[in-house]
Amino acid sequence: MSKELILFDIDKTLFDRGSLKQSFGEFYEKVAGKIEQPIDVVNKVRSEYESNLESSSDFHPEELLKYFSESFKIDKNVLDQYFQRRRMYERSLYPEVKGVLNELKNDYELGIFSEGFVDIQLNKLSDSNILEFFSPQYIFIERRKLNDNVISKLPECIIVDDKKEVVDRLKREERITPILIERKDEPKSGDSIRSLTDITDLLGFKN
């Protein structure tokens, strides 16, 4: 019998957005230092870039860096140095993630069900050294993951996601078992887990 499949959302499921935000904040500070302007000036340009996005998952660091480079007349290579993508992603992984994936990988097939740009999302996984846990054929990264044509591609699986809206939509699919993860700093809306370590209990995982 083939192994059961678990798909993980990326943002706020594997990566702590608060920590990412902090890293971005440090980057904006460095840019402000470089142009010798108050941070508000940088934030204003950042808001300009963000206001042009249709969805927050359309955010693309490369595009932001280009926007900064043009707006502030800074060499893009300098911005790349300030950005330090690898360090940023590695330190924003929730602390239990690697241990849990390592534990689950022997008994389950693991994959991804994420919304956003394929290159950014794959960078996060590879920069933080967790890409190897996921089977390439089960990595689903889509610009709008709740579209019916995307959901119809998903095989029978368990899906862990931090968005209630996603979990509610997936509940309508008989072959999919969604699990809602609500991190400790958020209100608990019912049948959710607080950390990925709770998955092992939920699945009756025996050690």
Ligand SMILES: [Mg+2]
């Ligand atoms: Mg998410």
